[in-house]
Amino acid sequence: MNEFPIQPGDRVTYQGKPHQIRQLTGNMNTVVLEDPISGRLLTVPVRYLRSPAPEAEAGTVPVVPLELVSDEQWAEAKRRLAIIEPLLNRRGDGKLVHTVAQQHQLGAATLYRWMNQFEATGQVSQLIPRGSSGGEGKSRLSPELEAIVRSSVEEIYLNKQQYPLKRVYRDVTARCQRLGLTAPHLNTVSNRVKAIREEKKIRLRHGHKAADDQFRPHPDKYPGADFPLAVVQIDHTPGDVILVDDETRMPLGRPWITMAIDVYSRIVVGFYVSFETPGALGVGMCVANSLLPKDSWLDRLNVLGEWPCWGKMRKIYVDNGKEFRGNMLMRACEEYGIDLEWRPVRKPNYGGHIERLLGTFSREIHELPGTTFSNPQQRGEYPSADKAALTLKEFERWLLHLVVNIYHKRTHSALGQSPLKAFVDGIYEKTGLPPLLQDEERVKRDFLPYYKRTVQYYGVVLDHIHYYSDVLRPWVHAREEESPKNRRKRKFIFKRDPRDISILYFYDPEAKCYFDVPYRELKRPPMTLWEHKQVMRQLESKGVTEVDEPTFFAEYDQLREIEAQAVNQTRLVRRQRRQAKAKSSLSKSVRQETISAVPAPDGLTPSGQIRGASALAQVPLPSTGTIQPFDELEYGAFD
Numbered sequence: 001m002n003e004f005p006i007q008p009g010d011r012v013t014y015q016g017k018p019h020q021i022r023q024l025t026g027n028m029n030t031v032v033l034e035d036p037i038s039g040r041l042l043t044v045p046v047r048y049l050r051s052p053a054p055e056a057e058a059g060t061v062p063v064v065p066l067e068l069v070s071d072e073q074w075a076e077a078k079r080r081l082a083i084i085e086p087l088l089n090r091r092g093d094g095k096l097v098h099t100v101a102q103q104h105q106l107g108a109a110t111l112y113r114w115m116n117q118f119e120a121t122g123q124v125s126q127l128i129p130r131g132s133s134g135g136e137g138k139s140r141l142s143p144e145l146e147a148i149v150r151s152s153v154e155e156i157y158l159n160k161q162q163y164p165l166k167r168v169y170r171d172v173t174a175r176c177q178r179l180g181l182t183a184p185h186l187n188t189v190s191n192r193v194k195a196i197r198e199e200k201k202i203r204l205r206h207g208h209k210a211a212d213d214q215f216r217p218h219p220d221k222y223p224g225a226d227f228p229l230a231v232v233q234i235d236h237t238p239g240d241v242i243l244v245d246d247e248t249r250m251p252l253g254r255p256w257i258t259m260a261i262d263v264y265s266r267i268v269v270g271f272y273v274s275f276e277t278p279g280a281l282g283v284g285m286c287v288a289n290s291l292l293p294k295d296s297w298l299d300r301l302n303v304l305g306e307w308p309c310w311g312k313m314r315k316i317y318v319d320n321g322k323e324f325r326g327n328m329l330m331r332a333c334e335e336y337g338i339d340l341e342w343r344p345v346r347k348p349n350y351g352g353h354i355e356r357l358l359g360t361f362s363r364e365i366h367e368l369p370g371t372t373f374s375n376p377q378q379r380g381e382y383p384s385a386d387k388a389a390l391t392l393k394e395f396e397r398w399l400l401h402l403v404v405n406i407y408h409k410r411t412h413s414a415l416g417q418s419p420l421k422a423f424v425d426g427i428y429e430k431t432g433l434p435p436l437l438q439d440e441e442r443v444k445r446d447f448l449p450y451y452k453r454t455v456q457y458y459g460v461v462l463d464h465i466h467y468y469s470d471v472l473r474p475w476v477h478a479r480e481e482e483s484p485k486n487r488r489k490r491k492f493i494f495k496r497d498p499r500d501i502s503i504l505y506f507y508d509p510e511a512k513c514y515f516d517v518p519y520r521e522l523k524r525p526p527m528t529l530w531e532h533k534q535v536m537r538q539l540e541s542k543g544v545t546e547v548d549e550p551t552f553f554a555e556y557d558q559l560r561e562i563e564a565q566a567v568n569q570t571r572l573v574r575r576q577r578r579q580a581k582a583k584s585s586l587s588k589s590v591r592q593e594t595i596s597a598v599p600a601p602d603g604l605t606p607s608g609q610i611r612g613a614s615a616l617a618q619v620p621l622p623s624t625g626t627i628q629p630f631d632e633l634e635y636g637a638f639d
Contacts, residue, residue: 003122003312004051006031006433013050024433028308028424047295051438063442063514064125065493065507066331067450072141072188074331075195077127084114122435124335145184148175153192158204165190199341225263227430228423229313232269233354234260234286236278236319240362242370242388243275243395248563251385254372255392257361257399258282260290261354262313265423266412268357268403269309270294273396275530276498280326283318284447285498291336292440298404301397305404309423311434315339332446364402368395445495445505445514452491454478459520460494460504463532464552467504468520474510502526524553535559 004012010021012033019033022041030043069077083104090096094108101108117126141149152171156163169189176183203211225231236258242251256278259271270290272282289297294307316333318324320342333340366373370388373379390398408420415422427433437443453460455475459468478490493507494517502524504517535556539547544555 003435003437004049005435006046006049011052013052014044014048018052024428026424026428027306028427028433029306045295046433046436047293049436063507063512064128065450066125066328066335066446067452067493069125069128069331071195072191073128074124074334075191076129077124078334079191079194080114080127081118081124084111084118087111087115088119122337124337141184141188142181144179144181145176148172148179148181149184149189149192151175153189153196157193158196158201160205160207162205165193168193224315228262228264228267228426229269229311229431229434230315231263232260232290232313232316233263234258234283234316234318235354235358236282237358237362239273239395240365240372240374241368241390241395242372242384243390243392244370244388245563246391246393248560249389249391250563251370251388252392255395256282257358258286259354259358259361260286260316261357262309262419262423263353265419265426266353266357266415267309267408267419267423269313271399271403273392273399274498275392275528279321280324280329281449281498283324284326284329284332284449285444287316287333287338288444288447291437291443293436296440298400301393301400303397303400303404305401307404307408308420310436312336312437313338315341317341317343319343326449328449329447335446336443360407361399361402368398444497448495448497448505451494451496453494454489454491460492460506460517462494462496462504463501463536464547464549465501465524466520466549467517469506469515469517471506471508471515472517475508496529498529500526501529501532521549525556527556531556 004010006012006021006024008021008023012019012021014033017035019035022032022034024031025043028046030045031049032041032043034041083100083106087093087097087100097108097111100106101111114127118124149172152168152175156168156171157165165186169186172189173183199211236256239255239257241254243253243255244251253275255273255275257271257273258278260269261267262269270286270288272285272289274282274285276282291310291312293310298305298307316338318340324342330340362374365371368390370384370390371379371382372384373382409418411417412419412422451462453462455472455478457476459466459472461467475490475492478492480488480490492509495505495507495514496503502519505514506517507514535552536547538559539551539555544551
């Protein structure tokens with residue numbers, strides 16, 4: 001399974017061999033295992049544990065791309081999960097299983113099959129009905145029927161009259177009869193209703209107050225945040241510092257910081273730093289980072305310290321802006337059992353914790369070289385761009401150290417203890433260690449944006465760049481499996497990481513997994529999505545409307561060359577300034593020593609100051625010969 005529990009008595013795999021967890025150590029990073037053959041006890045890091053099921057190894061469980069799932073299929077998967085949820089921890093209770101089966105008019109074997117499917121990964125997508133897709137991302141209803149069902153649900157069900165589902169279905173049936181259409185099944189209408197967010201149902205059927213009372217936090221108390229990872233807040237802010245290029249060290253601009261805080265303990269559960277304007281992508285990357293262990297991240301950036309935080313949170317609150325309302329972000333959160341909510345406007349109690357946290361880090365950033373401070377008045381004449389020194393990676397490393405080794409260990413005024421201690425104590429006293437997500441690459445991919453492209457003989461093109469791999473060859477010029485009259489070219493799912501767009505992730509619909517597809521021209525330099533947009537903006541400013549790959553990379557190379565020349569010119573000017581300053585200081589020192597060694601002539605004041613600019617010409621110059629010491633003077637002659 002992609003997710004597996006970490007509790008005493010649970011079986012796990014360590015170094016390819018089965019072991020049993022004997023006890024937890026108290027620091028969340030390690031557990032005590034027992035080798036069932038030798039009986040030997042050993043303490044091992046949690047990060048090296050794997051699921052006990054052999055089929056759970058990363059990449060062996062078929063991937064179901066969320067992008068290909070229709071709304072109807074997704075609603076059915078959520079319905080199945082709601083049915084089996086009470087049974088997941090009591091599957092040995094045969095009486096309960098049969099009771100639930102009778103309540104839903106299902107067979108017990110069906111419930112056991114659903115439980116096995118879900119427990120394979122712990123993800124909703126495993127419950128999607130097999131073999132009845134109705135097309136990639138498409139409804140099985142005709143457009144006419146779809147419009148009828150949607151209209152009836154919105155007008156009848158989402159009404160303060162609070163009509164039951166049967167009333168909605170009668171309305172759908174009546175409309176279909178008037179148009180001479182066959183009405184859809186009751187379950188189809190029911191699935192449409194189940195797909196509506198619960199908060200929306202309450203708000204439209206029972207009113208704003210009822211929805212606020214059930215779903216919205218209040219200033220004096222944050223409902224639901226009673227244990228670690230119950231409620232997480234996510235928000236973003238521009239970093240008040242100018243960062244520089246990795247190679248040229250030229251100023252690039254300010255980064256954006258997307259950060260997540262656990263409301264219960266105030267611990268930072270994850271963050272994401274980039275030059276990209278914040279939105280669903282930044283939130284998705286931050287959520288993925290929050291779900292996973294942080295050990296490899298700390299190792300990669302060479303930060304010493306511990307950040308024992310991973311696992312699925314119950315609820316996430318994000319900003320209310322439109323840029324955060326991505327359908328894929330919502331579905332990815334649902335896939336992992338996370339309730340994603342948006343903070344309403346003019347209700348600051350929704351995001352108070354994360355806003356205060358970001359304010360705390362902003363004050364720390366103001367001490368970095370190249371800071372822009374909070375406003376022009378505070379910045380004054382400080383030359384932010386000239387003082388800029390950190391790259392994006394260096395800034396990420398600095399922020400990671402600040403979170404792990406300073407903020408987490410500092411006593412929080414509202415808690416009376418450090419966030420790390422509050423989190424660890426809450427885990428052991430209230431919830432136990434959260435299950436570990438095993439397939440980290442899959443988690444990261446699930447929260448990446450996707451693109452649909454056809455496969456041509458040259459590979460695939462995305463944003464003017466060609467990509468190719470032999471794994472694409474079976475799909476060249478592939479067409480949709482439709483009637484012979486309409487054989488459109490088939491589009492496939494591709495994803496990419498904005499931090500390195502030199503590789504695409506291609507979903508193979510037969511292998512049911514992702515493959516890496518690199519640049520077709522491997523000599524092309526890797527780049528970030530932000531750098532790609534920089535090049536496109538530069539081409540647009542030049543009036544270039546027809547862009548192909550050679551044009552794009554020629555502009556990229558030219559920009560890098562201009563930056564390199566600017567760096568060399570800057571170094572030359574600074575070196576010349578240093579040399580001129582040193583020469584001026586030496587010349588001034590020699591002149592002052594020469595003048596002080598000559599008797600004061602007429603034209604100078606008794607204090608030795610020059611009366612006029614021409615007076616310097618009247619000063620007798622010393623002999624060009626060797627200056628001899630004053631031998632005739634004895635020590636103390638002028639006392």
